[in-house]
Amino acid sequence: MSARRIRRLAKATDGRLDTAVDAGLRWVRTHRAPWWLVDAFFVAAAVADAVLDISGATQFETAMSLVAAAALLLRRRLPVTAFALTLPGLFIGSAVVASAVALFTIGARTQRRWVMLLAAVVEFVGFSGFVGPPQTLDDIVVSIIYALIFALGPISIGLLVQTRASLTERLVERDAARADERRQAAAVALSRERALLAREMHDVVSHQVTLIAVQAGGMQMAGRDEAERGFARTIRQLCVVTLQELREMVQVLRASGGTDREIAPQPVLADLQRLIDDSGLDTRTDVVLPETLGQPVQRAVYRFVQEALTNVRKHAPDAAVHITGLVEDGDVDVRVSNGPARGARLELPGSGLGLIGLGERASLLGGSLESGPTDDGGFALHLRLPVEHLPPAPAA
Incomplete structure (x- = not known):
C-alpha cells in the first residue's frame, strides 16, 4: 500500500470520526438526561468511592464518606452547604468524588468569586492530606499537581458551564430583542x-x-x-x-395598535359635550336634544358642531362661542355662533368643502344648512333637520 493511499485513508477516517463525534455531541445537546438521573449517577459514583476506594477504612471514615455522598442530593438548591458537608469525608474518609462534584456545582451555580476561591483552596488542602504526607521532593511535586488538578479542574468546568448558560441566555435575549425591533419597524412602516x-x-x-x-x-x-x-x-x-x-x-x-383594528363607533349626542370640552374654546352650551333621535340625525348634529368649532379655531381664535340646540316645530334646530376674533388670526387655508359636505348631509336628511357673518363681526351656522327619525313612543 502506497504512502499516498495511506494518507488518503487516514484523512477519510479522520473526517468520518469528526462527523461521528459532531453527531454524538448534537445528540447529547438535544437529548439531555433528566436532572434526577444525573444526580443519581453522581451519588452512586460517590458511594462507590466511599466503599471501594480505601481498603481498611474504619466504620467512622466510611460513614463520613457516605454522608458526603448523600450531601450531593442538596447540591442544586444549597451548593455551598453540600460542599461543606463533603469536607469531613474529604479530610477523614474517602470523599474525593463527592467533594469534586460539590466543587463543580459551586462553580456552576454560585456568583460569588470569593466563595469559589475559598472552596478551591479547601479542596486543595483536603486532597493533599488525602494522598498522604509526602516523603520526597518527587512526592511533594506529584501531590501538589494532583491537588491542583482536583481543586482547579471542577471549579473551572463549573465556571465554563455557568458562562455557557449566561451566553445562551444573552443570545436568546438578543434574538428576542432583534425580533421585537423588526416587528416594531414593520409596525411603524405599516402605520406610515x-x-x-x-x-x-x-x-x-x-x-x-x-x-x-x-x-x-x-x-x-x-x-x-x-x-x-x-x-x-x-x-x-x-x-x-x-x-x-x-x-x-x-x-x-x-387607527393604531396592531393589525386587529375595529371601526371606531360613530359619534352620538352623548359625545357632544366631550367634543366641546376638548375644543379649548370659550363656549356656552344650551343644547336640549333627546337622545332618541335617529342615528343619522345625531351624527349630523355632531359633525355640524365639530366643523363649526374647527372653523372658529382656524378663523376666529379665542372668540366666544354659543351653541344652542332644541326641537322646535317638529325640527331639530342647532345654531353655533361666535363673536369676533380676540387673538391673532391664523392664516390657514380653507376650501369650504367642510360646510359643503355638511350641507349635503343636511339635504339628504331633508334639512338645510345656513351660514353667514353676524352684525358684531362674528359668524353663525344654522342647521335644521326634521325629527322623522324619532322612534314611535311606547304604548301606555
Missing part, C-alpha cells in the same frame, strides 16, 4: 403607509367625491326633464354613500 393612504383619501378622494356630489346637485336643480334630474339625484346619493364609506375607511387606516 396607512397614515399616508388615509391622508390621500381624505384630502383628494373625499374632496373630489364631494365636488361630484355638488355638481350632481346642480344638475338635479337645472335638469331639463325628470329623467335627467333622476340621474343627477342618483349620482348625488351614491356620492354621499361613498363619502360615508370613505370616512369609515379613513378611521380604520388611522
Whole structure:
C-alpha cells in the first residue's frame, strides 16, 4: 500500500470520526438526561468511592464518606452547604468524588468569586492530606499537581458551564430583542403607509367625491326633464354613500395598535359635550336634544358642531362661542355662533368643502344648512333637520 493511499485513508477516517463525534455531541445537546438521573449517577459514583476506594477504612471514615455522598442530593438548591458537608469525608474518609462534584456545582451555580476561591483552596488542602504526607521532593511535586488538578479542574468546568448558560441566555435575549425591533419597524412602516393612504383619501378622494356630489346637485336643480334630474339625484346619493364609506375607511387606516383594528363607533349626542370640552374654546352650551333621535340625525348634529368649532379655531381664535340646540316645530334646530376674533388670526387655508359636505348631509336628511357673518363681526351656522327619525313612543 502506497504512502499516498495511506494518507488518503487516514484523512477519510479522520473526517468520518469528526462527523461521528459532531453527531454524538448534537445528540447529547438535544437529548439531555433528566436532572434526577444525573444526580443519581453522581451519588452512586460517590458511594462507590466511599466503599471501594480505601481498603481498611474504619466504620467512622466510611460513614463520613457516605454522608458526603448523600450531601450531593442538596447540591442544586444549597451548593455551598453540600460542599461543606463533603469536607469531613474529604479530610477523614474517602470523599474525593463527592467533594469534586460539590466543587463543580459551586462553580456552576454560585456568583460569588470569593466563595469559589475559598472552596478551591479547601479542596486543595483536603486532597493533599488525602494522598498522604509526602516523603520526597518527587512526592511533594506529584501531590501538589494532583491537588491542583482536583481543586482547579471542577471549579473551572463549573465556571465554563455557568458562562455557557449566561451566553445562551444573552443570545436568546438578543434574538428576542432583534425580533421585537423588526416587528416594531414593520409596525411603524405599516402605520406610515396607512397614515399616508388615509391622508390621500381624505384630502383628494373625499374632496373630489364631494365636488361630484355638488355638481350632481346642480344638475338635479337645472335638469331639463325628470329623467335627467333622476340621474343627477342618483349620482348625488351614491356620492354621499361613498363619502360615508370613505370616512369609515379613513378611521380604520388611522387607527393604531396592531393589525386587529375595529371601526371606531360613530359619534352620538352623548359625545357632544366631550367634543366641546376638548375644543379649548370659550363656549356656552344650551343644547336640549333627546337622545332618541335617529342615528343619522345625531351624527349630523355632531359633525355640524365639530366643523363649526374647527372653523372658529382656524378663523376666529379665542372668540366666544354659543351653541344652542332644541326641537322646535317638529325640527331639530342647532345654531353655533361666535363673536369676533380676540387673538391673532391664523392664516390657514380653507376650501369650504367642510360646510359643503355638511350641507349635503343636511339635504339628504331633508334639512338645510345656513351660514353667514353676524352684525358684531362674528359668524353663525344654522342647521335644521326634521325629527322623522324619532322612534314611535311606547304604548301606555
